[in-house]
Amino acid sequence: MDVNEAFTTYVAQRRLQLFRTACLLCGDPHQAEDIVQDALARLYAAWPRASRADNIDGYARRVIVNSHLNQVRRPWRRERVAATVGESPAAVHLLTEDLQVMWAAIRSLPLGQRKVVVLRHYLGLSVEETAADLGISVGTVKSQTSDALASLRRVLAAELGTPVREGENK
Amino acid sequence: MSMHDSDLIERLHAVAEGFEMPPTPPADDAWRGRRRVRRNRGLVAAAAAASVVVAIGVTAAVTGQDRGGFDGPTAAERTEEEPSFTKEELREVGGEQLGLSSDGTKLLVRRSVKLERPCSLLDGCEMFVVNADGSEHQVAEGDGLFDGTLAPDGSAVAIGGYYGFRDGGLYIVDADGGSPQLLRPPAVDAIEDPAFSPDGTQIAYFDGRGDSSHSLRIINADGTGLRIIPTSAGLMSGHIRGLAWSPDGQQLIFETDVSPDGEVLQHGTGIWIVGVDGSDLTRCQESDPCFRWLGAQ
Numbered sequence: 001m002d003v004n005e006a007f008t009t010y011v012a013q014r015r016l017q018l019f020r021t022a023c024l025l026c027g028d029p030h031q032a033e034d035i036v037q038d039a040l041a042r043l044y045a046a047w048p049r050a051s052r053a054d055n056i057d058g059y060a061r062r063v064i065v066n067s068h069l070n071q072v073r074r075p076w077r078r079e080r081v082a083a084t085v086g087e088s089p090a091a092v093h094l095l096t097e098d099l100q101v102m103w104a105a106i107r108s109l110p111l112g113q114r115k116v117v118v119l120r121h122y123l124g125l126s127v128e129e130t131a132a133d134l135g136i137s138v139g140t141v142k143s144q145t146s147d148a149l150a151s152l153r154r155v156l157a158a159e160l161g162t163p164v165r166e167g168e169n170k
Numbered sequence: 171m172s173m174h175d176s177d178l179i180e181r182l183h184a185v186a187e188g189f190e191m192p193p194t195p196p197a198d199d200a201w202r203g204r205r206r207v208r209r210n211r212g213l214v215a216a217a218a219a220a221s222v223v224v225a226i227g228v229t230a231a232v233t234g235q236d237r238g239g240f241d242g243p244t245a246a247e248r249t250e251e252e253p254s255f256t257k258e259e260l261r262e263v264g265g266e267q268l269g270l271s272s273d274g275t276k277l278l279v280r281r282s283v284k285l286e287r288p289c290s291l292l293d294g295c296e297m298f299v300v301n302a303d304g305s306e307h308q309v310a311e312g313d314g315l316f317d318g319t320l321a322p323d324g325s326a327v328a329i330g331g332y333y334g335f336r337d338g339g340l341y342i343v344d345a346d347g348g349s350p351q352l353l354r355p356p357a358v359d360a361i362e363d364p365a366f367s368p369d370g371t372q373i374a375y376f377d378g379r380g381d382s383s384h385s386l387r388i389i390n391a392d393g394t395g396l397r398i399i400p401t402s403a404g405l406m407s408g409h410i411r412g413l414a415w416s417p418d419g420q421q422l423i424f425e426t427d428v429s430p431d432g433e434v435l436q437h438g439t440g441i442w443i444v445g446v447d448g449s450d451l452t453r454c455q456e457s458d459p460c461f462r463w464l465g466a467q
Contacts, residue, residue, distance in 0.1 A: 007203065008196035015196065020186040029189055030308055034347070037202060041304055044203020099188065102181040121179045122186055152178050 007047055010056065011040060018064055024118045025068045027107040039067040061123065062133055065115065098160055105155035113148035120145055201262060202304030253302045263300055268317070271324030275302045276345060278320040278327055283311070299327060299345045307347040314338065317363050320345070321370045326391070328353070328373045330361035332380070340364060340375055342391065353393040358383050363413035363424070366391070374399075374422055374446075376410045384410055386422065388446060400448035404432035411439055414463045421445055423454060423463045 015036065022032035022039075042063050043050060050059040106114065119130045120141070131141045156162065254274030260267070265281035276299050283294035295315040300306040310318070314332030321327070329341040329350055340361045341350035354361070357377045362384075364375040371391055378384030384406040386399040399422070408428030415422060423443045427435055441454040441461060454460040 004200050008200050011196040011199050015199070016191050019191040020189050023189045024182075024186055030347075032189075033191075034305075034307060037199070038305055040199040041202040044200060045207045047203070099181060099185055102178075103185045103188075106182065106185065117182070122182055149175055149178065153175075156178070 003044075003047055006051060007044055014057070014060065015040070018060060021061070021118060021123065022064055022068060024106060024122055025065070025115060027114075035064060035067045039063040042067065058129075058133065061119070065119075065133065098156075101156060101159040102152075105152050105159075108155065109148055109151060113144045113151065116141055116144040117148045117152075198264075202306075204304070255302045259302070265298070268297070269320040271320055272322040273324065276300070276320060276324035277302075278309075278318050280315065280318065297327065297329065299324075307345065309343045309345065309347055310335070310341070310350055312336070314360075316360060319364045319366050319373070321366050321391070322368060323370055325370075328364040328366060328375075328391070330364045330375055332360040340373065340389070342373075342393075353391075354389055354396065357385070362410055365413050365415055365422075367415050368417060368419045372419075374413055374415065376413060376424075378406070378410070381409050382407050386413075386424065386444070388422075399444065399446065401442075401444055401451055402430045404428060404430040405440075405442060407432040408434060412464045416443075416460065416463060419446070421460070423460050425464060 018039065019032055019036050022035040023029050026032055026035060039060070043060055046059070046063075050056055106117070109117065115134060116130060119125045119133060120127070125133065127138055127141050127145075131138045134141070255263075255270070255277060260270075260277065263277060263279060265279035268278040268280055270277050278297065278299055280295055280297050283296055294311070294313060296308055297310040297315060297318050298306045298308050299320065309327045310329050312331070312335040314335040315329065316332055316335075317330040319328045325345055327343050327345055329335070329343065331338050331341060335341075336350075336352070338356045338360055339352050340354040340356075342353050343350040353373075359379045360377075362376045362378065362380070364373050366373055372388050372395075373391055374386065374388045376384045377387055386401050386406070387396060388399060389396045405426050405428060408426050411425035411427065413422065413424045421443050422445075423441060425439050425441045427439050429435060429440065441464065442451060443454045443458075443460045444451045
């Protein structure tokens with residue numbers, strides 16, 4: 001399988017998840033598309049090395065996170081008004097009020113907490129894998145996860161009037 | 171009833187699954203990747219060339235030699251140089267191509283939100299600035315997205331809109347994206363055929379009803395200094411098919427489907443040229459240099 005074929009096969013399988021990850025990270029579907037395009041161009045350029053690595057998904061994930069950081073750090077990049085539900089064609093499926101509240105709560109998280117929550121709880125990485133991906137300590141991952149979940153609980157409880165408790169649903 | 175963290179995580183997944191990705195063929199990502207590889211190779215080559223230039227400069231300084239006469243780009247200029255589109259690459263870019271920056275590194279395109287059909291005026295359209303390195307930025311989206319023009323230096327896009335693209339009007343937006351800013355609301359219904367002047371300081375455009383009641387206007391790119399250019403009421407009573415500047419920025423050329431007395435032309439269209447002050451309105455013949463200006467822009 002040549003580089004183009006291997007790359008396009010991988011992209012066909014993973015692009016949607018990468019796009020959704022970028023949406024959760026940046027809070028804006030349009031910017032997310034920019035991030036994914038940029039990340040996949042980088043991934044293509046590094047494909048010979050990435051495809052030899054044990055974990056292409058991990059490589060792609062790190063490129064997405066780094067591409068997002070690159071965009072955030074660009075001083076000339078104008079801040080977009082974050083898409084509101086119903087305004088963006090990418091968000092038309094958030095039909096219920098509680099999902100809209102959840103989306104707003106995710107976007108209100110500080111960037112560090114948002115990254116940790118997305119990697120831990122959307123992508124399902126372990127604490128150690130998240131720490132390695134983000135280049136932070138295991139302790140920081142734990143504390144940021146705890147703070148992020150507490151913040152989400154507070155927002156949802158306030159907006160929906162439903163208390164949210166730590167732990168599993170029984 | 172209360173929720174638990176596991177409910178939160180379920181909702182996180184539900185939110186993520188609400189995002190539907192714009193349809194993008196994987197081949198497009200591979201194409202952008204190839205552009206990235208080519209650009210990286212260019213940068214490496216430029217860095218190597220810069221090293222040689224620095225080495226020669228240091229050697230000359232040490233040996234006291236004067237290398238006067240070298241007037242090429244500096245090392246910094248070389249490393250910052252962006253790749254430009256080749257003809258083959260331009261053919262590969264999907265969508266309707268509306269303009270290319272003067273250095274050939276940025277291209278303005280319009281596409282339908284629903285990729286299976288062409289962009290129509292009253293249906294969802296998007297405009298993108300595509301960079302020669304393969305990256306691209308959406309600069310506008312909506313219905314009634316009539317026309318766009320890219321500044322010669324590739325820094326900004328002017329957009330002419332009809333109701334549906336906000337309330338219509340002439341807008342300007344950074345080529346890297348952002349929120350389009352209203353430069354001028356429509357005097358009648360719609361803004362058509364905006365065109366940046368060759369120096370990028372002014373925008374010419376038509377204001378009208380789409381098929382009638384047009385007026386030719388020029389406005390500064392910062393939204394000041396609006397001027398209505400006197401032409402011919404008859405020529406303004408039909409469809410406008412295009413607008414461009416002369417290379418020296420002193421004349422405008424436009425194409426209509428009516429005669430000066432307002433009669434619809436039975437065969438083809440008429441191409442007219444007028445000074446930016448409204449002087450010397452004349453028909454441009456196929457053998458005249460002005461005939462090529464519309465196509466050039």
